[in-house]
Amino acid sequence: MTKQVQQLDRVIIRFAGDSGDGMQLTGDRFTAETAQFGNDLSTLPNFPAEIRAPAGTLPGVSSFQLHFADHDILTPGDAPNVLVAMNPAALKANLADLPRRADIIANIDEFTKRNLVKVGYAGNPIEDDSLAEWRLHAVPLTSLTVRALEGFDISKKDAERAKNMFALGLLSWLYSRPTEGTIAFLEAKFARKPEIAKANIAAFQAGWNYGETTESFSTSYEIKPATLRPGTYRNISGNQALAYGLIAASVQARLPLFLGSYPITPASDILHELSRHKHFGIRTFQAEDEIAGVAAALGAAFGGSLGVTTTSGPGVALKAETVGLAVTTELPLIVVDVQRAGPSTGMPTKTEQTDLLMAMFGRNGESPVPVFAPATPSDCFTMAVEAARIAVKYRTPVMLLSDGYLANGSEPWRIPEIDELPDISVRFTTAPNGDDGTMYLPYLRDPATLARPWAVPGTPGLEHRIGGIEKADGSGNISYDPNNHDRMVRLRQAKIDGIDVPPLEVDDPDGDARVLVLGWGSTYGPIAAAVRRVRKDGGKVAQAHLRHLNPLPANTCEVLRSYDKVLLPEINLGQLAMLLRARFLVDVITYNQVRGLPFKAAELAAVIQDVIDSD
Amino acid sequence: MTDTTNGSLNGKGLALIPRAEGKQTLKDFKSDQEVRWCPGCGDYAILAAVQSFLPELGLKRENIVFVSGIGCSSRFPYYLNTYGFHSIHGRAPAIATGLAASRPDLSVWVITGDGDALSIGGNHLIHALRRNVNLNILLFNNRIYGLTKGQYSPTSEVGKITKSTPMGSLDKPFNPISLALGAEAGFVARTIDSDRKHLQSVLRQAAAHRGTSLVEIYQNCNIFNDGAFDTLKDPATRDEITIRLEHGQPIVFGTGDNEQAVRLSPYGGVEVVRRSEASDDQILVHDAHNPDPSPAFALSRLDEPAFQHVPIGVFRSIDRPSYDHLLNEQVRAATADKGAGSLADLLHGGDTWQIN
Numbered sequence: 025m026t027k028q029v030q031q032l033d034r035v036i037i038r039f040a041g042d043s044g045d046g047m048q049l050t051g052d053r054f055t056a057e058t059a060q061f062g063n064d065l066s067t068l069p070n071f072p073a074e075i076r077a078p079a080g081t082l083p084g085v086s087s088f089q090l091h092f093a094d095h096d097i098l099t100p101g102d103a104p105n106v107l108v109a110m111n112p113a114a115l116k117a118n119l120a121d122l123p124r125r126a127d128i129i130a131n132i133d134e135f136t137k138r139n140l141v142k143v144g145y146a147g148n149p150i151e152d153d154s155l156a157e158w159r160l161h162a163v164p165l166t167s168l169t170v171r172a173l174e175g176f177d178i179s180k181k182d183a184e185r186a187k188n189m190f191a192l193g194l195l196s197w198l199y200s201r202p203t204e205g206t207i208a209f210l211e212a213k214f215a216r217k218p219e220i221a222k223a224n225i226a227a228f229q230a231g232w233n234y235g236e237t238t239e240s241f242s243t244s245y246e247i248k249p250a251t252l253r254p255g256t257y258r259n260i261s262g263n264q265a266l267a268y269g270l271i272a273a274s275v276q277a278r279l280p281l282f283l284g285s286y287p288i289t290p291a292s293d294i295l296h297e298l299s300r301h302k303h304f305g306i307r308t309f310q311a312e313d314e315i316a317g318v319a320a321a322l323g324a325a326f327g328g329s330l331g332v333t334t335t336s337g338p339g340v341a342l343k344a345e346t347v348g349l350a351v352t353t354e355l356p357l358i359v360v361d362v363q364r365a366g367p368s369t370g371m372p373t374k375t376e377q378t379d380l381l382m383a384m385f386g387r388n389g390e391s392p393v394p395v396f397a398p399a400t401p402s403d404c405f406t407m408a409v410e411a412a413r414i415a416v417k418y419r420t421p422v423m424l425l426s427d428g429y430l431a432n433g434s435e436p437w438r439i440p441e442i443d444e445l446p447d448i449s450v451r452f453t454t455a456p457n458g459d460d461g462t463m464y465l466p467y468l469r470d471p472a473t474l475a476r477p478w479a480v481p482g483t484p485g486l487e488h489r490i491g492g493i494e495k496a497d498g499s500g501n502i503s504y505d506p507n508n509h510d511r512m513v514r515l516r517q518a519k520i521d522g523i524d525v526p527p528l529e530v531d532d533p534d535g536d537a538r539v540l541v542l543g544w545g546s547t548y549g550p551i552a553a554a555v556r557r558v559r560k561d562g563g564k565v566a567q568a569h570l571r572h573l574n575p576l577p578a579n580t581c582e583v584l585r586s587y588d589k590v591l592l593p594e595i596n597l598g599q600l601a602m603l604l605r606a607r608f609l610v611d612v613i614t615y616n617q618v619r620g621l622p623f624k625a626a627e628l629a630a631v632i633q634d635v636i637d638s639d
Numbered sequence: 640m641t642d643t644t645n646g647s648l649n650g651k652g653l654a655l656i657p658r659a660e661g662k663q664t665l666k667d668f669k670s671d672q673e674v675r676w677c678p679g680c681g682d683y684a685i686l687a688a689v690q691s692f693l694p695e696l697g698l699k700r701e702n703i704v705f706v707s708g709i710g711c712s713s714r715f716p717y718y719l720n721t722y723g724f725h726s727i728h729g730r731a732p733a734i735a736t737g738l739a740a741s742r743p744d745l746s747v748w749v750i751t752g753d754g755d756a757l758s759i760g761g762n763h764l765i766h767a768l769r770r771n772v773n774l775n776i777l778l779f780n781n782r783i784y785g786l787t788k789g790q791y792s793p794t795s796e797v798g799k800i801t802k803s804t805p806m807g808s809l810d811k812p813f814n815p816i817s818l819a820l821g822a823e824a825g826f827v828a829r830t831i832d833s834d835r836k837h838l839q840s841v842l843r844q845a846a847a848h849r850g851t852s853l854v855e856i857y858q859n860c861n862i863f864n865d866g867a868f869d870t871l872k873d874p875a876t877r878d879e880i881t882i883r884l885e886h887g888q889p890i891v892f893g894t895g896d897n898e899q900a901v902r903l904s905p906y907g908g909v910e911v912v913r914r915s916e917a918s919d920d921q922i923l924v925h926d927a928h929n930p931d932p933s934p935a936f937a938l939s940r941l942d943e944p945a946f947q948h949v950p951i952g953v954f955r956s957i958d959r960p961s962y963d964h965l966l967n968e969q970v971r972a973a974t975a976d977k978g979a980g981s982l983a984d985l986l987h988g989g990d991t992w993q994i995n
Contacts, residue, residue: 056990205990251994258991268986275982282741284733302973304980307741307966311733312766319730319763320737323706326724327742349727438994439986481722481738481745482657484701489670489717491725492709501672502717 027236028243034093035199035247036101039191040118041110041131042079043072043086046188051088053192053209057201058092059259059436062249065092066549067434068100068622073289073372080139085117094248098549098556100433102624108191110134110165113143124157129194131187133166161240165190172230176223186227193231200246203232255438262401262430263290265437266360267297269408271304273358274330276409277416277448280305282324284317285334289372290428291362294334314342318359322346325355326490328452328480330412334360337379338369340386340423347421348387351516353490354467354476356415356422358408359393363427365620374620375428377545380599383423384574390513392520394418395574397425399548402437404430407571413448414523419475425573427595429546429622453477456485464488466500474519525572527579532566533559539636540587542612544570544600547593547623554628563636573600576607584610591615591635593628652773652849655743656698663694670720676711681832681858685779686718688832692839693719696746696846703746706735708755711786712779712858715750729760732767732776739772740963746846749776754784757793757813764853768824771850772962775842778815778855779832783864795864796945816939816954819853820932826852827935828953832859833872837883837951844953850961871949882941884952886927889919890938892948901938908937911948927956 037054041047048069058065068089077084091101106127109115111134122128135150149155150162169190173183189210196203207225214221235241260268274281283306285295299308307324311317318333325331333343340361350357363379365371383395394414398407404426411422456464457477464486467476479486488500496503497511530540543551548569555567568583570576584590584604592601593615601614615631617623668690676682693703703721707713709728716723726734731749739747749767756764756778767774783801784790790803794815798807819827826848830841838856845852857868870876882892882901890901891914898914902921909923929935935954942949974980 060990060992062992062994254994256987256991256993258987258989271980271985272982275980280741282737284737301980301985302970303977304985305970305974307970309737309740309966312762315730316733316736316763316766319726319733320740323724323734323737323739324741325737326734327738327745329737329741331737345727346730353724439991442983481704481742482699482702484699487701487720487722489672489723489725491707491716491723492727493725 027241029200030243030245032245032247033095034091034097035106035245036089036091036104037106037108037195038087038089038104038118038121039108040085040087040114041108041188042113043074043084044076044079045086045110046185047086047088047110050188050192051090053206054195054201055090055259055434056205056209057196057203058090059257060202060205063092063094063247064096064250064252064436065090065259066097066100067091068429069432071373080111080113080134080142082113082117082143085113087114087118092247094250096250096252098553099622099625102626108195110187110191112139112145112149115149116143116145122158125159127159127161128155129161129163129191131165131191132162133164163194163234163240168230168234169227172227173223176226177219178223182220183223186224189224189227190231190234193228193233194235196228197232197235198241198244200244203228252436253438257436257438259434260402260405260437261432261434262398262404262426263293263362263432264297265402266398266404266408266424266426267294269405270294270298270332270358270412271301271306272405272445273409273412273448274304274306276445277330277412277450279328279330279416279450280307281332282321282329283308283332283334284311284320284324285309286311286314286317286339288314288336288339290364290431291334291336291339291360293431294360294362314339315346318343318346318357322350322353322355322357325350325357326353326481330358330416331356332358332360334362336362336364336372337366337382340379340382344387347393348389348391349492350421351387351391351393352492352495354419354516355478356419358411358415358422358424360424360426362431363425365618371620373428375546375595375622376618376620377425377427377547377595378599378618379425380573380596381602383425384603390517392517393421393423393574394520394523394572395423395425396572397545397570398430399545399569399571401430401433401435403571405437409445409448413446416448416450417475418473418519418523419478420520425545427546450478452483453479453486454483465498466490467495468498469515474515474522521575523575525575525577528568528570528577528583530566530568530583531555534564537564537566538588539564539591539632540566540568540583540589541591541593541632542568542570542584543593544573547595550623550625550628551593553625554623554632557625557629558632558636561633563633565632565636570600581608581610584608584612589613589635591632593623593631595623652847652852653696653698653746654849656702656746657744659697659699663697663700665691665694667700668693668720670718672717674718675714677862679861680711681781681860682712682715682779684832684835685777685838685856685858686715688835688838689842690719692842695843698746702744703748704738705748705750706731706738707750708752708760709786710752710755711860712750712752713755729755729758730763731755732760732763732774735774736767736770736772739774740966743773743963743967747774749774751776751778752785753778753780753782753792753794753815757815757818765818765822767851768819768822768853770962771825771959773849773964774851775845776851776853778853779858780815780855781858781860781864782812782867783860785860785863789863814939814942815853815855817936820936820939820955824853824955825850825957825959826953827955828852829855829857829951831857831868831871831951841953844956848956849964850959870946880946880949882938882948882950884925884927884938884950884954886925886953886956889922889924891922901941908940909934911941927953929955930957
């Protein structure tokens, strides 16, 4: 049978199955193949917090969405063109997101009466006509896999478990993906179990061959490589990029990295990643709790390390007092908050932007800290270096707000040349700075930056004491003097207000838009994709995105005031909006969702159009 | 493979810390800050003992750091001309852990109190002890909250009448020595503010210990809990109460007709009997290096009921690998194995592709 090959410009695939079905791995591999092929891509994993929810149930469904294209794209896509449903629960949980005429590849072996009843299906949707509006491909993935592996010396259970590789093989054929990488990956992953490795590779190849021979797929697709900026690329997730950014910061600052951390979703992968790179002089410390994590990082910073702690919202709440100590002792410290849905435990694996006000104000006393937020998964690298640059230059804790969407999402990243990275090296103070030539004044500030000197233990003649009690300006000795306290509070604030952050850039191609869409953090992709859609339909809209939230870029007020309307979508109930209204008396128009998911480009486009039209 | 022993560092807590050139004196360690404890506070005696003991270590002053939490005792670092960090309530062991783990060339001392270490910072204390970072923790135990003006503390006796417990406190106190031994501490000792010679001898052994050492120092708060340790200080009672533990020596105390001895009890612990009732071979010989902490734990229970007998001295001093040593050894081993990290190699690791 001759198969047709059709050209597409972009595709969105969602792999969905039980949390034990290996959907994240399948998605990761398809992503790697796609990256290798040269498409632009963006991914969105979506998994339950439970490690293994009861098999076959709706809460146990895990999915991985991948958007890839022959042009540059900004989001993992709103709605899948293809759903791979490994069981009835996966179908039921995802069908509502699936537009009409989308493809469904369903593993019919799992559509047993028992599994159907478990998720509340009265009949079998594969057999009745309830899926008539979609293009259904009913494939016995499990039994085909087991049959393909008959000759292998493995258990039936192990054979069944390889069905995700069969599905990956089928999809790889369908979208003309390169296969060498997956084969090499499986050989490495199961290096100690060669029979399992061979079986998985056989399942993968059987899936490919099935696509080529079966009549249920008459067409395969090609998506040409995207034209991206020249350079060397790799695919990278937000957490990995953030970890690499911290390592780069350590190298560029010439300070050993000390990470004090306590495991928490969705931040733990940064701890895992950094713990693998001790040959960079990195010390990772899994502490007894969140407080000890940040406290140890601060202790290491006192000793001259680049101190870092990584956590999510509940952890930031616990670390607040220690961050305040870092504010007043004016030591460099990086606090990474990979935000997740709250309050309290909330939804640990779901994303939100609800920690902004906590990052800004969640400490006792006047306790200003810089707050930065990366815009995309790969931007986590850049902003980690930026956080370190500011922390060491101004001797201050810095809050870096990533979130679950950035942490687990991935995209191609043009690897920077080392000489493109900023030199953020610091000079420790090694000589007395007092007028008399013998005294060391730990709070004598640099007039340009207002940063205090940083003299580390081991430096002779500069022995000094710092702490949480208010310090006399200059000498750092304990002081309860009212005027001194007033001065120190204002100095600490002035230091943060004076941090050199780049100006806010506005994307306004024709320069005549009257509506500005402003965003911060991980909403960059969906907002930019929505703006493109509006412009494509002839709408005029400008876009600006904040990565520095405290201090705000100096031109922020000017930018906001130069548009008739400012629309601010946030995955919270209007936290940045509150700050902007208070600071600039600009009544921004808010658009808020807190569903634990990123915005969809289509819905944001409609919101933007409404604002444009509502004159 | 990571070296999982302390190697030549065993018993040499100060081996990695640079030595001072020339002789140091007490004056070198006094800061220019006015000491602001209440007149008569036991902290003065401890400060004087520490200031006069530090020169004897012969370490570079700039390589000594005192880290404290919150409470009266936590003002201690301000009065020493070393590096110092007066931190927040209960967190000093955690801050000191980060410092000591990243800077093996420092002699790091934690100054804490019974509220700071055993209430708000209890978790950090037990984890520091089991983790065994090279720290010396001096726990000033006055059995009361001083800085907050007189509430009962986690070492106050049951029934303590204070401002917050006008009808008497209800909760059983911690025995810091028992707690430390239960938390896998490698070095555990107790001493008294008023006995400078004993205090300094314990500090000397704590400093020499590689790993976390915990020294409980009975300290009198003359404002809110005056006389808490008087029975240990009064010549009329002290010899019948105080048991001076010395490694390798039979545990006997008291004088004359009141001479007493400690022997194993048939119930699994230890008991105090009249010296004349115990044969020489029944008397427990104190072994601070015993890998089994049970006898040391049994000794720590001799003050039940409260202060009937109070052992002082080093309960336990065993060598086991310190966390900082193991951590830095992993860094060294990874570097030896993979070479010093190359940022370019790291960023280009994994699957990459070229766009021209």
